[in-house]
Amino acid sequence: MSxxxxxxxxxxxxxxxxxxxxxxxxxxxxTPAFMPVGTSGTVKGLTPDQLREIGSQMVLANTYxxxxxxxxxIVAEMGGLHRFMNWDxxxxxxxxxxQVFSLARLTKLDDQQxxxxxxxxxxxxxxxxxxxxxxQQLLGADCIMCLDEGPPHDVDEAKLRxxxxxxxxxxxRCRDAHQRTDQxxxxxxxxxxxxxxxxxxxxxxxxxxxxxxxxGGLSVGEEPTSMYRTLDGTVPMLPADRPRYLxxxxxxxxxxxxxxxxxxxxxxxxxxxxxxxAMAFTSNGTIRLxxxxxxxxxxxxxxxxxxxxxxxxxxxxxxxxxISGEMLGPILLSMxxxxxxHRLLRxxxxxxxxxxxxxxxxxxxxxxxxxx
Amino acid sequence: MSxxxxxxxxxxxxxxxxxxxxxxxxxxxxTPAFMPVGTSGTVKGLTPDQLREIGSQMVLANTYxxxxxxxxxIVAEMGGLHRFMNWDxxxxxxxxxxQVFSLARLTKLDDQQxxxxxxxxxxxxxxxxxxxxxxQQLLGADCIMCLDEGPPHDVDEAKLRxxxxxxxxxxxRCRDAHQRTDQxxxxxxxxxxxxxxxxxxxxxxxxxxxxxxxxGGLSVGEEPTSMYRTLDGTVPMLPADRPRYLxxxxxxxxxxxxxxxxxxxxxxxxxxxxxxxAMAFTSNGTIRLxxxxxxxxxxxxxxxxxxxxxxxxxxxxxxxxxISGEMLGPILLSMxxxxxxHRLLRxxxxxxxxxxxxxxxxxxxxxxxxxx
Numbered sequence: 001m002s003x004x005x006x007x008x009x010x011x012x013x014x015x016x017x018x019x020x021x022x023x024x025x026x027x028x029x030x031t032p033a034f035m036p037v038g039t040s041g042t043v044k045g046l047t048p049d050q051l052r053e054i055g056s057q058m059v060l061a062n063t064y065x066x067x068x069x070x071x072x073x074i075v076a077e078m079g080g081l082h083r084f085m086n087w088d089x090x091x092x093x094x095x096x097x098x099q100v101f102s103l104a105r106l107t108k109l110d111d112q113q114x115x116x117x118x119x120x121x122x123x124x125x126x127x128x129x130x131x132x133x134x135x136q137q138l139l140g141a142d143c144i145m146c147l148d149e150g151p152p153h154d155v156d157e158a159k160l161r162x163x164x165x166x167x168x169x170x171x172x173r174c175r176d177a178h179q180r181t182d183q184x185x186x187x188x189x190x191x192x193x194x195x196x197x198x199x200x201x202x203x204x205x206x207x208x209x210x211x212x213x214x215x216g217g218l219s220v221g222e223e224p225t226s227m228y229r230t231l232d233g234t235v236p237m238l239p240a241d242r243p244r245y246l247x248x249x250x251x252x253x254x255x256x257x258x259x260x261x262x263x264x265x266x267x268x269x270x271x272x273x274x275x276x277x278a279m280a281f282t283s284n285g286t287i288r289l290x291x292x293x294x295x296x297x298x299x300x301x302x303x304x305x306x307x308x309x310x311x312x313x314x315x316x317x318x319x320x321x322x323i324s325g326e327m328l329g330p331i332l333l334s335m336x337x338x339x340x341x342h343r344l345l346r347x348x349x350x351x352x353x354x355x356x357x358x359x360x361x362x363x364x365x366x367x368x369x370x371x372x
Numbered sequence: 373m374s375x376x377x378x379x380x381x382x383x384x385x386x387x388x389x390x391x392x393x394x395x396x397x398x399x400x401x402x403t404p405a406f407m408p409v410g411t412s413g414t415v416k417g418l419t420p421d422q423l424r425e426i427g428s429q430m431v432l433a434n435t436y437x438x439x440x441x442x443x444x445x446i447v448a449e450m451g452g453l454h455r456f457m458n459w460d461x462x463x464x465x466x467x468x469x470x471q472v473f474s475l476a477r478l479t480k481l482d483d484q485q486x487x488x489x490x491x492x493x494x495x496x497x498x499x500x501x502x503x504x505x506x507x508q509q510l511l512g513a514d515c516i517m518c519l520d521e522g523p524p525h526d527v528d529e530a531k532l533r534x535x536x537x538x539x540x541x542x543x544x545r546c547r548d549a550h551q552r553t554d555q556x557x558x559x560x561x562x563x564x565x566x567x568x569x570x571x572x573x574x575x576x577x578x579x580x581x582x583x584x585x586x587x588g589g590l591s592v593g594e595e596p597t598s599m600y601r602t603l604d605g606t607v608p609m610l611p612a613d614r615p616r617y618l619x620x621x622x623x624x625x626x627x628x629x630x631x632x633x634x635x636x637x638x639x640x641x642x643x644x645x646x647x648x649x650a651m652a653f654t655s656n657g658t659i660r661l662x663x664x665x666x667x668x669x670x671x672x673x674x675x676x677x678x679x680x681x682x683x684x685x686x687x688x689x690x691x692x693x694x695i696s697g698e699m700l701g702p703i704l705l706s707m708x709x710x711x712x713x714h715r716l717l718r719x720x721x722x723x724x725x726x727x728x729x730x731x732x733x734x735x736x737x738x739x740x741x742x743x744x
Contacts, residue, residue, distance in 0.1 A: 041692065045699040049680065050419075070667065070692040078670055078688050086684045295442065298450055308421065312458040316450050320413065320442045327417040327699060 004184045004211050006243050010353045015361075016235060016262035019352040022243050024058070024090040024142040025182045026082065031243065031264040032348055034255065034341045035060045035092060037272065040069065041085040044272055045331040046338075048087045054307055054335055055342035058090040058142075060267040063135055064099035068118055068125075072138035080140035092267070093141040094247070095132040095174075095188075097148050098216075109149075111166060129173035137180050143212070146174040148188040150217040160197050164190050168204030175208050186245060188216040193226045195233040202237035212243040215263070219249045228257050235262040252281060252344055253368060256361050259348050266345075271337035276330040278322045281340040285368050287315075289333065294319040307339030376556045376583050378615050382725045387733075388607060388634035391724040394615050396430070396462040396514040397554045398454065403615065403636040404720055406627065406713045407432045407464060409644060412441065413457040416644055417703040418710075420459045426679055426707055427714035430462040430514075432639040435507055436471035440490050440497075444510035452512035464639070465513040466619070467504040467546075467560075469520050470588075481521075483538060501545035509552050515584070518546040520560040522589040532569050536562050540576030547580050558617060560588040565598045567605040574609040584615040587635070591621045600629050607634040624653060624716055625740060628733050631720050638717075643709035648702040650694045653712040657740050659687075661705065666691040679711030 003025055010019040022029040036043045036051060039062045043051060051059065061081060066072060078084045081091055100106065100116045104125075108115035113128035132147040147170045149163040167190045178185045187210035191197030205213065215234055218227045231246070238244050245265035246258050255266055271281065278289040282302035287294070300310035301318065309318075309332045321329030344364075351360035375397055382391040394401040408415045408423060411434045415423055423431065433453060438444060450456045453463055472478065472488045476497075480487035485500035504519040519542045521535040539562045550557045559582040563569030577585065587606055590599045603618070610616050617637035618630050627638055643653065650661040654674035659666070672682035673690065681690075681704045693701030716736075723732035 040696045040698055041689070042698050042700045045703065047680075047700070047703070048684070065696075069696050070688070074668055074688065074692075077668055078686055084686070084689050084692075086689075296446055296449055308419075312420070314450055314456070316442070316446065317413070317456050317458075320446075320456075324412045324437075324441050326412055326414050327702070328414045328419070330699070331417065331419070331703070 003182060006212070006241065008241070012260070012352055012357050013355065014358050015260035017260045017348075017352045017357045018262060018264070019349045020243075020264060022264070024184070026088060026090045026142050027057075029057045029090055029265075030349060032255075032259045032345050033057050033265055034345050035265065035267040036338050037062075037267055037269045038085065038087075039269075040065045041075070041081060043334070043338075044276065045327070045334050048085065050308075050335060051087070051338070052089075054339040055346070056089070056338065058092060059087055060092045060094065061085070061139070061141065062096070062099060063093045063132065063139065064096035064103065066093075066139060067096060067135050068120055072135040076138040076140070082140065090143065091141040092143040093136050093139050093145065095145040095147040096127055096135065097132065098150060098248070100127055101150055111169065129170040130177040133174050133177040133185075137178070137183070140180075141183065143184045143186060144178075145214060146171040146185065146187050146210075148190055148216055150190060150220070151192070153192055153217070153220045153222045155192065157194065157197070160192050160194060161200070164197050164201045165204070167201060171205055171208055171210075175210070184211045186210055186212040186214050188214045188247070189234060189238070190217045191234075192217055193222055193230045195230065198230065198234040199237060202234070206237075206239070210242075212245065213238045214245040214247050216247045218246065219254070224254060224257075227254070228261070231258055231261040231263070238262075252341070253365055255341075255344065256348065256364060259352075260357060260361055271341050272334045275333035275335075275337040278329065278333065280333055281337050283367065289315065289319045289322050289329070291319075301336055302340065305336065305340060305343065307336050307343075309333075309336040309339070375554060378584070378613065380613070384632070384724055384729050385727065386730050387632035389632045389720075389724045389729045390634060390636070391721045392615075392636065394636070396556070398460060398462045398514050399429075401429045401462055401637075402721060404627075404631045404717050405429050405637055406717050407637065407639040408710050409434075409639055409641045410457065410459075411641075412437045413447070413453060415706070415710075416648065417699070417706050420457070422680075422707060423459070423710075424461075426711040427718070428461070428710065430464060431459055432464045432466065433457070433511070433513065434468070434471060435465045435504065435511065436468035436475065438465075438511060439468060439507050440492055444507040448510040448512070454512065462515065463513040464515040465508050465511050465517065467517040467519040468499055468507065469504065470522060470620070472499055473522060483541065501542040502549040505546050505549040505557075509550070509555070512552075513555065515556045515558060516550075517586060518543040518557065518559050518582075520562055520588055522562060522592070523564070525564055525589075525592045525594045527564065529566065529569070532564050532566060533572070536569050536573045537576070539573060543577055543580055543582075547582070556583045558582055558584040558586050560586040560619070561606060561610070562589045563606075564589055565594055565602045567602065570602065570606040571609060574606070578609075578611070582614070584617065585610045586617040586619050588619050590618065591626070596626060596629075599626070600633070603630055603633040603635070610634075624713070625737055627713070627716065628720065628736060631724075632729060632733055643713050644706045647705035647707075647709040650701065650705065652690075652705055653709050655739065661687065661691045661694050661701070663691075673708055674712065677708065677712060677715065679708050679715075681705075681708040681711070
């Protein structure tokens with residue numbers, strides 16, 4: 001476990017926020033940290049050089065997509081995912097489960113495995129806990145995930161319990177199947193917004209002694225306040241000395257709310273997906289670049305931002321790129337939005353160290369209203 | 373004229389190739405040089421930082437596209453094209469004429485002007501020599517072009533003569549309309565592949581004493597050998613002490629053939645357009661990245677290339693990006709192809725200085741067959 005040492009540098013007095021350093025085989029991640037999503041082994045539109053330049057520490061890739069294309073064996077043959085995508089920093093892969101339940105057409109789900117049809121060519125495929133681990137071992141990320149079942153947010157309690165218990169049994173099988181010592185395998189706590197189910201899930205997973213825990217099944221349609229309440233109850237169930245990862249979340253305000261509740265790691269497609277759709281995050285809230293009011297605006301996206309985009313380009317130019325359908329628009333806005341997220345997390349880390357995270361929270365949440 | 377000094381460093385003994393340094397208000401261009409095409413004020417998919425990294429010296433932008441979107445007045449208001457697109461090196465704009473004749477729907481052409489409909493929204497617009505200069509002065513490129521009429525390559529002699537004579541009259545009006553001393557205005561020799569018409573065009577334009585001359589109306593459907601023959605006859609008509617620019621050309625072999633005939637400047641969409649379509653130029657000819665044979669190929673695109681793409685990514689990864697429809701594929705192949713063109717020109721310049729350009733030519737043409 002020494003490879004994956006997690007050292008807490010500072011813990012807030014007023015909130016559950018903490019600031020730490022997580023050692024991985026591909027370098028240290030300063031937490032709380034945001035991971036850009038590189039679904040198919042590429043953060044859409046950005047080179048690894050650009051990711052490093054804007055401060056990305058660790059990236060996420062999706063097992064489901066990579067298993068379908070180009071195939072985990074090919075990635076392994078090409079030297080593993082780090083070498084394949086030329087990202088020498090830490091990488092996290094998910095289990096593929098989330099996409100199987102959301103993107104693919106499910107044909108059969110039982111304790112043994114899930115059978116589904118590829119969203120690309122309709123071919124019939126199977127994913128079991130053992131297979132999810134086998135694939136993730138071939139990909140070779142630093143941090144990998146147990147296969148879990150994440151039901152819709154409005155499912156009834158009986159189904160939720162089935163999913164929670166299956167997730168626990170699958171986690172045990174994942175742990176047994178996992179052999180690479182240079183990968184940290186995380187358990188995923190499920191249970192929707194029902195704290196009794198969250199407790200049931202944590203109680204099942206904690207004895208398996210994972211080196212880190214993820215909170216799954218949030219940001220799937222429930223209200224933000226409902227997500228925050230769930231975190232209020234769930235995060236304290238997780239070991240304080242291990243990284244806590246909130247999967248697939250979220251908006252800048254969600255990140256702040258989750259950090260003050262004790263979360264260390266985040267991923268979300270929002271900065272890149274919204275960037276591709278001409279929406280920029282700024283210190284004063286979001287802006288839509290296609291809006292006519294930016295046509296003659298020589299200002300940068302965000303005057304408080306020192307990212308390569310804000311240093312070099314005006315809103316007028318960025319708007320022109322989107323109106324003209326030029327690739328550089330999505331590229332530059334993805335870059336800026338990720339830089340915005342990384343700066344936000346950097347400032348949060350500093351605020352935690354300087355014991356002013358509550359103030360940071362209120363100042364920022366006030367500036368951003370109304371949000372996305 | 374001192375701003376635009378053109379100094380010839382070396383002239384080949386066996387061929388008409390020459391190697392020089394062209395001073396512009398935004399820096400020196402080492403010639404022969406290739407200019408990436410940044411149609412709407414962006415070389416598709418690449419940042420200015422990336423262009424500099426791969427060795428771009430001067431970029432081209434299209435007056436037609438910029439005049440339609442965002443409009444020359446807006447570019448001027450934003451500080452001119454250099455600042456708008458954040459390219460602080462030299463820029464060349466064309467006159468817009470080529471796109472009016474090829475892309476727009478022509479409604480009326482007479483000596484006064486050309487009337488056409490925008491290919492974007494169908495609006496009725498006019499372009500006269502004076503208007504082409506007015507727009508290009510607003511854009512503020514270092515080198516700008518006279519409005520010319522470039523008829524199809526298979527037009528009859530009578531129509532060709534009309535176009536040549538109109539191009540001459542328009543050139544005089546362009547010269548009279550042009551006032552910015554920080555811009556070099558080039559004349560464009562027309563005349564198709566008919567050397568008597570080329571002579572007629574040159575005779576009309578040389579008395580206007582432009583600081584540089586372009587050869588237009590080539591690479592529009594004629595055979596390469598026909599283009600080379602035309603250059604054989606036309607280039608010697610142009611002043612040896614001024615830059616010669618072959619517009620819209622071309623394939624790597626065309627560049628070599630034109631350099632040995634005395635051309636100094638080139639632009640072409642081929643490296644970027646073909647790159648976006650998964651075609652890569654390499655030292656051993658072109659390759660199609662979508663081909664299955666690259667699926668497990670750990671080699672770079674070109675083992676003799678030291679561009680950022682060849683240093684960092686395998687053919688297998690690049691193929692994966694294209695097969696998965698990822699933006700990074702077009703980005704990286706555009707980058708490599710431009711780096712390939714720049715390296716080719718760098719090597720040509722060296723070969724000219726070292727008096728081995730004929731050998732360089734035969735070695736390279738042999739390696740590339742069969743070509744695109």
